[in-house]
Structures are given as structure tokens and as C-alpha cells.
Amino acid sequence: MLQRIQSIFILISALAMLVACFFPIWIRIEGDVQTSLSALCWLEERVVEGKVVETVQAKSTIYLMVIGIGSALFALYIIFAYQNRTRQMFLVVVNSLLIMTFGGVATYHTYQYDNGSYAIGFFAVIIALIANQTARIFISRDEKMVRSADRLR
Template sequence: MIQRIQSIWLLLAGLTICCLLFIPMVTANIGGIEYHIIASGLYQKTGSLTKQVESFLPLFISTIAVVIMCFVNIFNFKKRTIQKRICMASAVLIIGLSFWCSQYAKKIPGGLDTANYSVGMFLPVIAIFFIILAIRGINNDEKLLRSADRLR
């Protein structure tokens, strides 16, 4: 069966999670120094100089793994049940990734009381929404194949 709309949804889910590598999740401004957290670490910005204060290598690797998982799942279109299972596993991993991001967000200087949540905190929710739409597309493909088999 030719892959249809679910490949677009999986691509969008992968791109959304990939944006965690570039878009800050939490920002804080303490004494003229701006701190922000992305998936690769905690960054400090003073004036025009940005330096990495702390590295979150396990979170970075996990984010890359989920992105690759979404992109590779696009090519499983001949095995719809496996594709659906990988989509569900991706959704569970994204939930775990967002929980892990929130744990790292607590490491921002001043705590979460002084922090501002950025767009990056909402990206996992959007990615899960895209994965749900991909699962719906896979189910529609299965229905279409079942109805075509009845006609034969």
C-alpha cells in the first residue's frame, strides 16, 4: 500500500521533537544574565556571548533517538502493525522525554519560580498529537485494505 498521510504526520512529529534541540524549553533572567535550557544543556547568555554551563548528554542522545525513531518509522509502511506499535512506543518515549526535560528544567538557577516556560515545553505535546494522527491514518489504511479484500 502506498504510504499516505501518516508519513506526513510522522515527519512532522520528528521535526517537532528535533526542534527541542534548538528552541529553549525554560528561560530565566537573573541579575542581567539570561539562562535557557535546550535538550543539549543549560546555557548562559551575557550580552552577546552564549556559553554552555552544563551538558545534558543523555537527554540529547534520547532526543536524537526519538527523532530517528519517528523518521525510520515512515519507511515501515508495508508493515502497518509494526508501524502502529512503533508509533505507540514513540508516544510513550516522548512522554518520558518530556518528564525528563521537566526534571532538567529544575536545574535552572533560581529554580522554576523565577523561570518562564518557552515554546519548547509544549513541543512534546504537539509531537504526540501528530503521532496520534499518524496512528489514525494507519488505521484508515487498514480499513481500506480490509474493504478491498472483501471486494475480491
């Protein structure tokens, strides 16, 4: 059923992954050079008086975008897989692996530099993972409740 609480947590997970895809994950400002990581690219720019003067270096990280949007779409598919709770639990675990892959690759990229701060995109990944695991807990509770009701019949 779509109105179950785990559907809300899976939807939160999907929305958080979309936020992680479209907002910066990590930012570092050192002198007049600003370095940032997003799901689309790794940018190193020279900034003067708040305006970007030149792009020093840019690398594509489109694979982060593919993993993030794939995870969000997969979460939306999981919401509609409510007929088979065991399969839904398995799919939630697979989605957790996708989210951890996104977070792991993003963290790997940020460890190349010392001073930096994680931005909203990184925290959205953590929220997505927590929401996904909470949904798994509620799905397993539903499965236990159905099994105990079957035993009583």
C-alpha cells in the same frame, strides 16, 4: 506507500523533535542571572547589558539530545515501515513513549525553579506528540479500510 497522509504527520513529528533538540526548552531571567535549559545543557549565566559576563553553573543534559535525535531517527524509520501497518502502529506508539520521556525529563528539570517560561523547544515536543498520535489514527484507519476491502473480496 510513502505518499499517505500519516507519512507527513510522522515527518512533522521528526522535524519537531529536531527543533526541540536545537532550540531552548525553558528560560528564566531573574535580575542579572539567566537560566536556560536546552537538550545539550542546563546553563545559569550572569548577564550584564545583554552580554554574558560569566557562566555561574552548567550541567550537561546530553541525554535529552540522545532521546530527541533518537526519536527523530526512529520516526524516519517508521515512515519506511509502511508494508506492515500493524507493526507501524506499534512503532508509532513506541515513538510516542520516547517523545513523552523527552518532555517528562525536560519538565522535571524545569520544576526546580519557580519563575520561568517555556520556549520553542518545549512546544515543539507537544507538536511532535500530537503529530505522532494523528499519524497513528490515520494508520489504524488505513488498516480498517484494508480489512473491510478484504472482507468484500
